Amino acid sequence: MFLNYLKEELQFIFTNRKLLVLLFIAPIFLTLWFGGAYIKSYVDDVPIAVLDQDNTSLSRTLVSYFNDNEHFQVVYTAQNEAELKEAIEKNIVFAGIYIQPNFYENIKKGNQSKVLLLTNGTNTVIANNVYAGAVPIVQTVSAGASIQMIEAKGSLPKNEAKNIALAFQFTDRTLYDPTMTYMNYLILGFVAVFVQQINLSGMSLLIGRNTRDLAEEHTLIKIGAKFFAITFCLVTTFGFTLFLSYRLFSIPITGNIFLALLMAIVFALSLLCPAILFFALFKNEVKFAQFSFTLAMPIFLTSGYVWPISQMPLPLVTVVKIIWPFIYFARPFSDVLMKGATFSSVGGDIAKMILYTVIYLPISIFILKKVYIKERYTKENYIGQSI
Numbered sequence: 001m002f003l004n005y006l007k008e009e010l011q012f013i014f015t016n017r018k019l020l021v022l023l024f025i026a027p028i029f030l031t032l033w034f035g036g037a038y039i040k041s042y043v044d045d046v047p048i049a050v051l052d053q054d055n056t057s058l059s060r061t062l063v064s065y066f067n068d069n070e071h072f073q074v075v076y077t078a079q080n081e082a083e084l085k086e087a088i089e090k091n092i093v094f095a096g097i098y099i100q101p102n103f104y105e106n107i108k109k110g111n112q113s114k115v116l117l118l119t120n121g122t123n124t125v126i127a128n129n130v131y132a133g134a135v136p137i138v139q140t141v142s143a144g145a146s147i148q149m150i151e152a153k154g155s156l157p158k159n160e161a162k163n164i165a166l167a168f169q170f171t172d173r174t175l176y177d178p179t180m181t182y183m184n185y186l187i188l189g190f191v192a193v194f195v196q197q198i199n200l201s202g203m204s205l206l207i208g209r210n211t212r213d214l215a216e217e218h219t220l221i222k223i224g225a226k227f228f229a230i231t232f233c234l235v236t237t238f239g240f241t242l243f244l245s246y247r248l249f250s251i252p253i254t255g256n257i258f259l260a261l262l263m264a265i266v267f268a269l270s271l272l273c274p275a276i277l278f279f280a281l282f283k284n285e286v287k288f289a290q291f292s293f294t295l296a297m298p299i300f301l302t303s304g305y306v307w308p309i310s311q312m313p314l315p316l317v318t319v320v321k322i323i324w325p326f327i328y329f330a331r332p333f334s335d336v337l338m339k340g341a342t343f344s345s346v347g348g349d350i351a352k353m354i355l356y357t358v359i360y361l362p363i364s365i366f367i368l369k370k371v372y373i374k375e376r377y378t379k380e381n382y383i384g385q386s387i
Contacts, residue, residue: 001218005225009206013229022202023233027194031241034190035249038183042071043129049076049093051084054103062115062141066097071133088120095119095130125182176339177252184252187245188334189305195238196326197296199268202230203275204288211279215372219365223272231268238264242337255340263333263350270325270353273360280368295324305330321352328352 013019048066052059067074076093078084084096098116106113117134119127177184206226207214214222239261245251274292282288301307302316303326309317320327328349335341343350 002221002225005218005222006228009225009229010232012206012209013233016205019202019205022198022205023230024237026198027234027237027241028244030194031187031191031244032248035183035187035245038181038186039249042181043126044070045073046071046095046126046130046133047075047093048072048130049078049084049087049096050074051078051081051096051098053101054099056104058104058107058141059099062099062138063097065137065141066134069133069137071129084118088118091120094123094126095134097134176254183249184338187249187251188337189300189330191238191241191245192305192326192330192333193296193300194241195234195264195267196271196299197293199230199234199271200275200278200292201289202234203227203272204279204285204292206230207276207279208285208288211283211368212372215369219369223276223365227269227272231265234268235261235265251338253337255336255338256342257337259343259346260333260336263329263336263346266350266353267325267329267333270328270357270360273357273364274324276361276364276368280364280371283371299324299326300330303327303330305334325353325356328356 013023050063050066052063063074066072072095076087078087078096081098084098087093088096096118098118100114100116103113103115115138117131117138119130121127203226206229210222239257242253242257242260246253278288278291282291299320302312302320304312309327317327332341332346332349336346
């Protein structure tokens with residue numbers, strides 16, 4: 001019986017243009033679309049303005065460091081502070097470097113001198129890149145100036161002056177993703193969202209084709225056939241999207257692909273619950289799709305992928321964990337592929353998705369049966385009374 005139902009579902013999928021596009025073309029297209037948007041590893045050549053009110057060899061050296069750096073491009077020279085701020089306000093530049101008067105003179109006297117970095121905080125991506133690129137430049141020039149001053153004042157050899165100016169050195173090593181690019185950070189999160197939305201939309205089409213029959217008899221077997229049919233298609237395209245991410249966008253996938261696929265399958269299983277429930281409530285594929293896509297953004301933003309769960313209010317996290325399984329999938333899925341996390345690390349999340357399914361699937365099926373069987377009896381009674 002199960003195999004017959006499974007055969008029917010597969011035949012329906014492969015003869016339905018909408019499902020073919022949704023399950024096979026959409027995931028690949030969306031991966032290429034979003035991957036193409038973030039194909040540049042960094043935000044380079046950020047236009048900046050300079051206000052140099054010192055105009056000494058040291059200040060000009062500092063400006064040249066910015067201009068020679070691949071992250072920056074000095075495109076505007078301001079004459080005063082008002083001009084500098086106006087250039088940022090009008091989006092002529094995204095940042096400004098303000099070197100105050102007597103900058104070099106204060107350094108020679110041993111007084112502290114400041115360089116002001118103005119950034120457009122309305123775009124956090126650019127602002128973070130500007131800050132991250134500017135700090136090493138200023139620190140490098142500052143250390144060089146300090147060494148020169150120590151050499152001049154104490155007549156110390158260059159190596160000793162350097163050791164005094166740089167009392168300790170800071171080194172770092174970034175694990176798993178040394179380049180720290182936005183592409184590597186975001187693309188696997190997008191893939192997780194694609195799995196969710198395409199699975200929900202696909203299940204709505206499969207449930208919608210014979211909802212009343214589904215509710216009346218052999219419900220669990222029929223739902224199982226629909227799940228296996230759509231999961232077979234999704235696993236195929238899902239594996240191909242990971243291959244594209246690795247080959248085209250150089251995503252550092254070093255973990256166990258089969259464990260990631262297992263997580264995707266368990267996640268798809270857990271999504272049966274909201275899919276059945278939504279269709280029972282909306283009884284319409286269009287309304288179902290509208291509601292599910294409305295939920296996509298808040299679900300993604302509260303999943304712990306973009307913003308750490310530990311930094312979110314506990315009541316909110318508790319509610320999210322209770323009502324939706326994405327929080328158990330997105331970040332652990334990325335950890336498996338990029339960090340090489342093992343089953344022992346993500347087994348708890350897999351178990352929670354299974355528990356979510358065990359609790360909510362019977363509830364969803366009960367509501368589906370109650371809604372559609374009640375609707376059938378209401379119509380039959382109405383027809384009987386009319387006759």
